[in-house]
Amino acid sequence: MKTLVPPQFRVVRDPERCIQCQVCVNQCSFNAQYFDAEDKVVRTREENCVGCHRCAALCPTRALTITRNPMDYKANLNWKSGDIEDIWRQAESGGMLLTGMGNDKGYRIYWDHLLLNASQVTNPSIDPLREPMELTTYIGRKPDRVHVSADGVKLETTLAPQVKLEIPVMFAAMSYGAVSLNVHESLARAATEMGTLWNTGEGGLHETLYKYGQNTIVQVASGRFGVHSKYLHAGRVVEIKIGQGAKPGIGGHLPGEKVSADVALTRMIPRGSDALSPAPQHDIYSIEDLTQLIYALKEATNYTKPISVKIAAVHNSAAIASGMVRAGADIIVLDGLRGATGAAPKVIRDNVGIPIELALASVDSRLRQEGIRNQASLVISGGIRNSGDVAKAIALGADAVYIGTAALVALGCHVCQQCHTGKCAWGICTTDLGLTRRINPDIGAQRLSNLLRGWGLEIKDMLGGMGVNALESLRGNRLHLRGVGLSDTELEILGVRMAGS
Amino acid sequence: MPMKRVLVNEPVCMGCHLCEVYCQLNHSTSSDLVKAFKRPEHQNLPRLRIEARNPIFFSLRCQHCAEAPCISACLTGALSRDEKSGAVITDEAKCIGCWTCILACPYGAIKQDTVKHKSVKCDLCQGSKIPACVEHCPNEALVFEEVAEVKSK
Numbered sequence: 251m252k253t254l255v256p257p258q259f260r261v262v263r264d265p266e267r268c269i270q271c272q273v274c275v276n277q278c279s280f281n282a283q284y285f286d287a288e289d290k291v292v293r294t295r296e297e298n299c300v301g302c303h304r305c306a307a308l309c310p311t312r313a314l315t316i317t318r319n320p321m322d323y324k325a326n327l328n329w330k331s332g333d334i335e336d337i338w339r340q341a342e343s344g345g346m347l348l349t350g351m352g353n354d355k356g357y358r359i360y361w362d363h364l365l366l367n368a369s370q371v372t373n374p375s376i377d378p379l380r381e382p383m384e385l386t387t388y389i390g391r392k393p394d395r396v397h398v399s400a401d402g403v404k405l406e407t408t409l410a411p412q413v414k415l416e417i418p419v420m421f422a423a424m425s426y427g428a429v430s431l432n433v434h435e436s437l438a439r440a441a442t443e444m445g446t447l448w449n450t451g452e453g454g455l456h457e458t459l460y461k462y463g464q465n466t467i468v469q470v471a472s473g474r475f476g477v478h479s480k481y482l483h484a485g486r487v488v489e490i491k492i493g494q495g496a497k498p499g500i501g502g503h504l505p506g507e508k509v510s511a512d513v514a515l516t517r518m519i520p521r522g523s524d525a526l527s528p529a530p531q532h533d534i535y536s537i538e539d540l541t542q543l544i545y546a547l548k549e550a551t552n553y554t555k556p557i558s559v560k561i562a563a564v565h566n567s568a569a570i571a572s573g574m575v576r577a578g579a580d581i582i583v584l585d586g587l588r589g590a591t592g593a594a595p596k597v598i599r600d601n602v603g604i605p606i607e608l609a610l611a612s613v614d615s616r617l618r619q620e621g622i623r624n625q626a627s628l629v630i631s632g633g634i635r636n637s638g639d640v641a642k643a644i645a646l647g648a649d650a651v652y653i654g655t656a657a658l659v660a661l662g663c664h665v666c667q668q669c670h671t672g673k674c675a676w677g678i679c680t681t682d683l684g685l686t687r688r689i690n691p692d693i694g695a696q697r698l699s700n701l702l703r704g705w706g707l708e709i710k711d712m713l714g715g716m717g718v719n720a721l722e723s724l725r726g727n728r729l730h731l732r733g734v735g736l737s738d739t740e741l742e743i744l745g746v747r748m749a750g751s
Numbered sequence: 752m753p754m755k756r757v758l759v760n761e762p763v764c765m766g767c768h769l770c771e772v773y774c775q776l777n778h779s780t781s782s783d784l785v786k787a788f789k790r791p792e793h794q795n796l797p798r799l800r801i802e803a804r805n806p807i808f809f810s811l812r813c814q815h816c817a818e819a820p821c822i823s824a825c826l827t828g829a830l831s832r833d834e835k836s837g838a839v840i841t842d843e844a845k846c847i848g849c850w851t852c853i854l855a856c857p858y859g860a861i862k863q864d865t866v867k868h869k870s871v872k873c874d875l876c877q878g879s880k881i882p883a884c885v886e887h888c889p890n891e892a893l894v895f896e897e898v899a900e901v902k903s904k
Contacts, residue, residue: 269785270788271769271771271772271788276766276768277765277767308767308889311784683806684765684806684808685765687764688765688890689763690760690763690890690891690892692891693890693891
């Protein structure tokens, strides 16, 4: 069937600059560039261009510019180009629309309506270049009370397993198979260097990465891919994945084309078979069932590792989170509306879930009201873009955050939303062995470490400005935040006062 | 004699051909990339090539063999070893384009410049601190290292 969908992008080639070196041709994994051997010139198939900029970034003479295809429809605020073209795509395919990355709709980004405080006159700000600043964070269950020996030297309370983070930013779950082994290695090495954790996602841990176990969160999802005793013991934290912000209520779906020999071995499934995670965990139909899985994993790991439970931020997150803490979760992870994915139905990604800022505030408030906030650490993910977002999340009540998209962007991701095709031209979200080599783990680990180092410096600067010298003093301290452009209800849910008040 | 050579970290060579592009530029009479490729008077051949059979890519150039067959084979003495860098280099004035070196090279690393009728090959960018291919590899797949050190890795 002839498609009615016009090309999304235009590839503009400056003929003055183009030297016909064909770097663009060999780097485009979507066949949008080709060499016309008869005329000996590089030409474009614009209908294939996804706007990933791989060609433009590697063009040695900067001869390429990618622009949006300026095809205008009759102005209509109800029927925008995306709505019209999505209908054409479905009329032509008869299927669900798949997409990658996070929600790209214009839902309010509350981080951009929250502002941090700084000290002036009445309390001094602190200069982090001259005075020590503490970002250290311990995640895991904290005791209700601490008993110290009579001489005041020895801690008599037995603490639940704690994990020390040098910076409260961890790398979010991205499974081997969705992303490549080189990406996993980059994340693992950067997490190890920076004293934080990375997360295997639901596809198991490649045997070459077991050596980074002390900085690894191993995930147990509904498909149980790659889960075995050695895997559970390898990690520092075990995470039960109930849901994902990009697709609440839906299980992971790794197409068979991405299940290469190595992925198959790690996931313990046949090569080339679709890896379909069930939508629910079939052994969890209630909070009591969750308790059973949490304690099964605690037993399996001899109570040496915190057990984390990750859910998508949905309407009843606060009540669900309360149940999760009571079920024995040591860490609660909330993944918000803008959390990303390697593949999800577009209608789910764009319409299901709630913004992470509201979920975080309501869960933190609820757990405090119930007096159980200490029993679990609160980690959030889904849309953290910079260190400002991190600081605001900590002030709203998070113990730490996960970054997924931000980490991939550090590796070169251009957020072109083609993850589900497995053809990522940046070599990130693919298992095509010709493409995965585009991520050099030496460079990848360095870029990720640099990002965290930069954010760490910025967070220290913000803390110093607020006049506090430890992240612990900001945690859950919503008086350090003020809202702008928010309604009374939004301010109430966020627990934040209006700027100026 | 320990010498620095260009080594390929094959698992991260992605076959982009930028090493060729910058090799060609560095051996051009122009330092402008566009002129080096477009103006006939500045054009020349890259002294390396990419062996590609997806998913394997390999940037191949002269290995500067310790006992170089090309030097022994050269009829006119145009090929010789540079004492300082250890590189096998070509004296273009002496080269008569008989292609005997090409027959002798076990790596297929020498090319015919059919315009100038001379053989061309990698000279490790004599005069530059780092060969152009190494300097411009976007994925750091090419490294310029002492061979002895690399062997011990």
